[in-house]
Amino acid sequence: MAAPMAFRRQLCYSARIFRGISHLVPRASGSCSGRSRYDSAKCSLPLTSSTSFHSASIFFSPPSPITVTEEPDTLFQKISVLVKGHDRAVLDSYEFFATMAAKELGITISKVSEPKKDIERLTLLKSVHIFKKHRVQYEMRTHYRCIELSCLTGCTAQVYLEYIQRNLPEGIAMEVKKIAMEKVPDHILEPMWKDEPNQKPSQ
Amino acid sequence: MALLTLCRVNVCGVGLQKSVNTRLRNTAGLSLLATNGNKDLPGGRGGRGSTFRKPRREAGEPRTEKMSEDQDWTSVYTASAPFRPGSVPLPVRMGYPVKGGVPPEKKGNLELIKIPNFLHLTPSAIKKHCEALKPFCTEWPSALDTDAKCDEHFPIKVENTDYVSAGPSVRNPSARVVSVKVALSSLKLNEHARKKMIKLVGERYCKDTNVLTITTDSCPLRKQNQDYAMYLLTVLYHESWKTETWEAEKTAADTEEYSWERSPSQRNILEVLARGGGEGEGEGLREELLGRKEVQEYRDSVTRLKNQGENEATVAQYKEAVKKVLSL
Numbered sequence: 001m002a003a004p005m006a007f008r009r010q011l012c013y014s015a016r017i018f019r020g021i022s023h024l025v026p027r028a029s030g031s032c033s034g035r036s037r038y039d040s041a042k043c044s045l046p047l048t049s050s051t052s053f054h055s056a057s058i059f060f061s062p063p064s065p066i067t068v069t070e071e072p073d074t075l076f077q078k079i080s081v082l083v084k085g086h087d088r089a090v091l092d093s094y095e096f097f098a099t100m101a102a103k104e105l106g107i108t109i110s111k112v113s114e115p116k117k118d119i120e121r122l123t124l125l126k127s128v129h130i131f132k133k134h135r136v137q138y139e140m141r142t143h144y145r146c147i148e149l150s151c152l153t154g155c156t157a158q159v160y161l162e163y164i165q166r167n168l169p170e171g172i173a174m175e176v177k178k179i180a181m182e183k184v185p186d187h188i189l190e191p192m193w194k195d196e197p198n199q200k201p202s203q
Numbered sequence: 204m205a206l207l208t209l210c211r212v213n214v215c216g217v218g219l220q221k222s223v224n225t226r227l228r229n230t231a232g233l234s235l236l237a238t239n240g241n242k243d244l245p246g247g248r249g250g251r252g253s254t255f256r257k258p259r260r261e262a263g264e265p266r267t268e269k270m271s272e273d274q275d276w277t278s279v280y281t282a283s284a285p286f287r288p289g290s291v292p293l294p295v296r297m298g299y300p301v302k303g304g305v306p307p308e309k310k311g312n313l314e315l316i317k318i319p320n321f322l323h324l325t326p327s328a329i330k331k332h333c334e335a336l337k338p339f340c341t342e343w344p345s346a347l348d349t350d351a352k353c354d355e356h357f358p359i360k361v362e363n364t365d366y367v368s369a370g371p372s373v374r375n376p377s378a379r380v381v382s383v384k385v386a387l388s389s390l391k392l393n394e395h396a397r398k399k400m401i402k403l404v405g406e407r408y409c410k411d412t413n414v415l416t417i418t419t420d421s422c423p424l425r426k427q428n429q430d431y432a433m434y435l436l437t438v439l440y441h442e443s444w445k446t447e448t449w450e451a452e453k454t455a456a457d458t459e460e461y462s463w464e465r466s467p468s469q470r471n472i473l474e475v476l477a478r479g480g481g482e483g484e485g486e487g488l489r490e491e492l493l494g495r496k497e498v499q500e501y502r503d504s505v506t507r508l509k510n511q512g513e514n515e516a517t518v519a520q521y522k523e524a525v526k527k528v529l530s531l
Binding site: 177184 | 318364396
């Protein structure tokens with residue numbers, strides 16, 4: 001009897017996937033990429049019946065093709081994904097998922113490392129009133145996993161990061177450090193005052 | 204909707220019935236909530252109305268019995284879902300074992316439900332997802348295969364960070380920080396402009412890697428910080444090409460590197476050598492002294508000592524040069 005509820009949840013999830021890639025609707029994730037003008041492949045997911053989303057037939061929106069615009073794509077020299085969690089086993093599974101997804105999408109993984117865990121310990125009084133000699137200790141362990149990818153285009157990075165972030169398990173946080181490469185802008189190519197060596201002192 | 208409400212009521216009824224049965228078994232004499240009479244007389248309770256319970260149905264066999272070996276697992280767990288013992292055909296056990304026993308089985312196991320599972324992300328599911336996502340990816344330009352080529356064509360590196368976490372707010376204020384890194388060799392600067400630029404930025408320039416880093420976080424949005432960083436770079440570049448009138452007052456103490464010309468060290472050594480030699484001829488002697496090999500070695504060692512600091516190699520070199528110059 002829980003089947004109808006699960007089915008509805010699947011519908012909502014698939015709906016978010018369908019709409020999400022074009023509009024980047026932030027779910028509970030805090031990734032805000034404000035570089036909308038570099039959306040070189042303005043995508044809306046085509047309805048393919050061969051995908052694993054079985055509820056695809058429910059949607060009646062017409063299939064729209066992938067549009068390619070003339071804007072230059074950003075180039076990322078390195079993208080470093082650091083995942084933090086309290087459970088090492090969950091991070092292991094997530095790392096397997098992320099590395100496999102990267103391989104399937106053809107992204108080069110330069111390094112997968114495991115930084116040392118952090119343990120934050122608290123020592124509190126055990127009793128509400130008096131008994132100073134009797135304390136209780138708690139600790140919070142944070143495990144890390146760092147996946148470094150190199151040489152990605154903006155579109156690929158967007159697709160991969162959104163896929164990774166939508167499948168981030170509960171209780172795991174992520175930090176994504178992106179290093180984008182840019183050309184020297186036109187106004188820095190040539191100095192403005194090269195021909196006048198002695199300038200009046202500026203204010 | 205009706206199905207759901209019925210389902211919920213059914214579940215409640217089952218639970219209540221179970222608890223009632225156990226209580227009756229343990230405490231024989233007590234007559235509790237008379238809901239046990241429900242099953243026997245459904246019609247009789249029609250008058251009370253609100254506590255009507257449907258007759259309890261037996262739970263069927265779990266789905267795992269009917270699963271075949273070569274089924275499509277992606278259709279069982281399509282999306283992220285909690286662990287359902289009746290849907291996962293694996294004999295999983297989890298939890299702290301009873302004394303002398305084994306960890307508890309999967310049926311009714313809260314530990315298995317609490318932990319996030321990756322049953323919806325099996326390798327075949329990942330492959331299917333990636334097949335669907337492949338059309339949206341673009342190729343990396345094949346001409347930029349080495350780091351050196353990337354640095355040559357795209358010398359400016361803009362670094363920013365995104366944060367994903369669960370919490371009351373989706374935003375993270377640290378996401379606005381932007382860092383712009385440029386190698387100074389890729390900008391068109393002459394000697395004066397280079398020195399002035401390094402003096403202007405101060406701490407932000409790293410001598411070892413020749414990289415200027417501008418980190419901005421004063422604006423509330425990331426785009427604003429990026430624009431501000433590029434503006435700073437532009438201003439620095441153009442200002443360093445300008446020569447102000449007060450720059451002519453640059454003293455020896457302001458220079459970045461030690462230069463031996465017109466320094467007290469040069470004067471001293473020439474004086475010493477001139478006095479030692481005995482012939483005073485002014486300019487000609489000075490030129491000849493400067494041209495001598497030992498004097499040049501002395502000059503190199505003093506410059507090295509001043510620029511690189513004092514360590515064993517530099518001090519030893521200085522010692523040798525002094526010995527040679529003064530012919531000790």
